[in-house]
Amino acid sequence: MQKVQTHKNNSIYKKVATGNNPRLDLLPKLKAGILYFFMFCSLMTLTSCSMNFSIIEPWASEESKSNILFLLKGVFVTLELSIYSIFFAVILGFIFAIFRLSHNKILSSIGSIYVTIFRIIPLFVLLLWVYYALPISLQELPESVKDTPIMKFIFKSLTPLFASVLALSLNAGSFFTEIFRSGIQSVAKGQMEAGKTLGLSKFRIMIHIVLPQAFKNVVAPTISQFITIVKDTSMASMITLFELTRRVSQLQAQTFRPLELYTFLAVEYLVLLGTLSYIGRQVELSRYKISILLSSIFSLLILCCYNMSLTTMNSYAIQAIIAIFYVLIVMIILRYKPKLHLANFVYVGFIYNIIYLVINIIACGL
Amino acid sequence: MSDSIIRMKNVSKFYGEFKALSNINLDVKKGSVLVICGPSGSGKSTLIRTINQLEQIDDGAIFVNDMEFCSKGKIIPLNGKVGMVFQQFNLFPHMTVLENLTLGQKIVLKQKKQKAIDFAMQTLTQVQMEQHSHKYPDQLSGGQQQRIAIARSLCMRPEVLLFDEPTSALDPEMVKEVLDVMESLARSGTTMICVTHEMGFAKHVADKIIFMDKGEILEENTAENFFSNPQHKRSKEFLEKIL
Numbered sequence: 001m002q003k004v005q006t007h008k009n010n011s012i013y014k015k016v017a018t019g020n021n022p023r024l025d026l027l028p029k030l031k032a033g034i035l036y037f038f039m040f041c042s043l044m045t046l047t048s049c050s051m052n053f054s055i056i057e058p059w060a061s062e063e064s065k066s067n068i069l070f071l072l073k074g075v076f077v078t079l080e081l082s083i084y085s086i087f088f089a090v091i092l093g094f095i096f097a098i099f100r101l102s103h104n105k106i107l108s109s110i111g112s113i114y115v116t117i118f119r120i121i122p123l124f125v126l127l128l129w130v131y132y133a134l135p136i137s138l139q140e141l142p143e144s145v146k147d148t149p150i151m152k153f154i155f156k157s158l159t160p161l162f163a164s165v166l167a168l169s170l171n172a173g174s175f176f177t178e179i180f181r182s183g184i185q186s187v188a189k190g191q192m193e194a195g196k197t198l199g200l201s202k203f204r205i206m207i208h209i210v211l212p213q214a215f216k217n218v219v220a221p222t223i224s225q226f227i228t229i230v231k232d233t234s235m236a237s238m239i240t241l242f243e244l245t246r247r248v249s250q251l252q253a254q255t256f257r258p259l260e261l262y263t264f265l266a267v268e269y270l271v272l273l274g275t276l277s278y279i280g281r282q283v284e285l286s287r288y289k290i291s292i293l294l295s296s297i298f299s300l301l302i303l304c305c306y307n308m309s310l311t312t313m314n315s316y317a318i319q320a321i322i323a324i325f326y327v328l329i330v331m332i333i334l335r336y337k338p339k340l341h342l343a344n345f346v347y348v349g350f351i352y353n354i355i356y357l358v359i360n361i362i363a364c365g366l
Numbered sequence: 367m368s369d370s371i372i373r374m375k376n377v378s379k380f381y382g383e384f385k386a387l388s389n390i391n392l393d394v395k396k397g398s399v400l401v402i403c404g405p406s407g408s409g410k411s412t413l414i415r416t417i418n419q420l421e422q423i424d425d426g427a428i429f430v431n432d433m434e435f436c437s438k439g440k441i442i443p444l445n446g447k448v449g450m451v452f453q454q455f456n457l458f459p460h461m462t463v464l465e466n467l468t469l470g471q472k473i474v475l476k477q478k479k480q481k482a483i484d485f486a487m488q489t490l491t492q493v494q495m496e497q498h499s500h501k502y503p504d505q506l507s508g509g510q511q512q513r514i515a516i517a518r519s520l521c522m523r524p525e526v527l528l529f530d531e532p533t534s535a536l537d538p539e540m541v542k543e544v545l546d547v548m549e550s551l552a553r554s555g556t557t558m559i560c561v562t563h564e565m566g567f568a569k570h571v572a573d574k575i576i577f578m579d580k581g582e583i584l585e586e587n588t589a590e591n592f593f594s595n596p597q598h599k600r601s602k603e604f605l606e607k608i609l
């Protein structure tokens with residue numbers, strides 16, 4: 001029995017190892033490409049025979065052009081909301097996972113209370129509460145508290161976007177907590193003991209030994225959670241955030257073309273999430289390394305700054321400068337830490353940035 | 367100044383109500399090889415795990431180089447002074463052999479990168495694994511992994527090396543290569559404490575053998591006397607069973 005187990009493990013490792021071989025790597029990429037192509041073609045033929053997309057074809061008329069722009073801006077908002085939510089949810093999840101694993105009774109119970117509450121409250125209810133109930137409950141606070149700069153900032157920023165990000169990341173954060181906790185716990189106890197015997201501190205053991213191995217175990221469930229978050233952003237339409245779903249619904253109400261518009265909506269999510277799961281698969285295939293995690297976090301961070309600058313400064317020159325700045329920083333990091341392979345940055349950061357930039361240019365410009 | 371490296375004084379250890387170690391006294395001389403044997407569940411692993419602080423003790427004290435490192439409620443970090451080789455190797459699977467060997471040197475001993483690599487290569491030569499330095503652990507056989515694990519402990523310049531059944535998880539044909547490395551280490555004067563069922567190795571290499579049962583040391587003897595003329599009747603029975 002024991003023997004069979006080890007053999008199985010070995011074969012898994014082999015599979016991971018062949019992921020490095022460029023020639024063997026090409027085949028799944030090709031397959032994925034062909035699959036996507038067929039999926040897209042069949043959808044297009046299926047829909048075009050009985051549908052008339054002229055209301056959102058940019059070349060059809062001035063009105064249809066403004067329609068499609070209106071929708072594409074929704075893609076932009078959906079992406080923005082997803083990225084913020086993913087970013088904060090991952091941070092929340094990580095912090096509370098550490099809390100839950102801590103030997104400190106208070107910290108670990110804070111962790112489990114968080115998970116219990118936010119995993120149970122339906123996201124939709126949470127959204128409604130954060131947007132409609134939270135401001136009222138904040139109004140009840142004493143004047144002295146309301147006058148502090150932090151509270152003033154919170155009052156000012158209680159927009160639909162802020163409320164959505166808050167609700168989504170609190171909700172997804174509870175799932176990430178469980179994902180990260182089980183990932184960390186699945187690392188064999190002997191690994192920690194080996195680290196301790198070498199004289200490493202708890203912190204060092206975590207950073208150098210446990211987290212990199214936990215990373216391998218959490219990639220797949222984390223990617224599914226990312227996908228769930230992006231899907232769940234559509235609920236934000238209910239609290240008046242003008243993201244993709246809400247825009248499509250609104251246009252539908254004006255034009256009465258549910259078949260074409262909702263098909264467009266479905267395809268849009270298909271493309272977005274198809275890209276995301278493709279990136280996820282690439283990360284999974286590459287040999288599990290902390291470098292991927294680091295570069296993803298870094299990329300997301302830069303991306304957040306980048307987004308903020310996009311929403312405030314709408315000048316292409318500044319955007320271009322920021323893009324160049326990003327490339328420069330990546331180059332500098334690679335110069336000193338060559339082990340954070342360029343490929344990782346390309347997978348995680350660059351693809352997103354480019355998608356972002358293209359959509360932004362389409363949405364704002366044309 | 368005495369020449370003892372590890373000294374245990376009246377050490378006891380409980381798992382709840384269960385007494386895993388009772389009143390252990392032990393003295394390991396510099397450069398000597400101590401083999402611990404005994405039936406399953408007798409507390410051999412527990413004993414050596416208390417030495418490198420993987421288990422806390424409930425009574426008594428443990429001295430390393432005549433300095434008290436461990437007593438009830440008091441633990442001074444060993445910083446790798448006491449190396450350990452595990453039954454399950456416990457190499458870090460996400461690092462190459464060389465990274466496994468340099469991690470502790472760089473972080474704990476604060477060695478420069480190049481110096482750490484040089485020393486790692488030196489220990490790899492010692493265990494005859496120098497041509498595998500860039501492989502990952504899962505690309506190596508069990509015997510090779512265990513030799514890497516030995517090299518990893520050596521990289522911390524330990525005062526003493528602990529072995530907990532280092533060959534029990536290995537296929538029979540790989541046992542010898544690991545035992546050969548251990549033997550050559552012993553010959554070169556490394557202080558070692560081994561839990562092992564390899565009686566041939568014990569006979570050849572050990573300076574002293576202790577026999578444990580139910581958390582107690584029943585017999586402490588030289589290797590020669592232990593096998594030819596065991597003192598305690600439990601050790602006689604034990605030897606009859608396994609030889």
Ligand SMILES: Nc1ncnc2c1ncn2[C@@H]1O[C@H](COP(=O)(O)OP(=O)(O)OP(=O)(O)O)[C@@H](O)[C@H]1O
Nearest residue numbers: 381382384386404405406407408409410411412413
């Ligand atoms: N974490 C633990 N909690 C409770 N009891 C334990 C624990 N670890 C070990 N024990 C008990 O302590 C006793 C000694 O265990 P130990 O692992 O030291 O035995 P051993 O001599 O190494 O045996 P083996 O030859 O099977 O490895 C056993 O009876 C075991 O059940």
Ligand SMILES: [Mg+2]
Nearest residue numbers: 410411412531
């Ligand atoms: Mg044992």
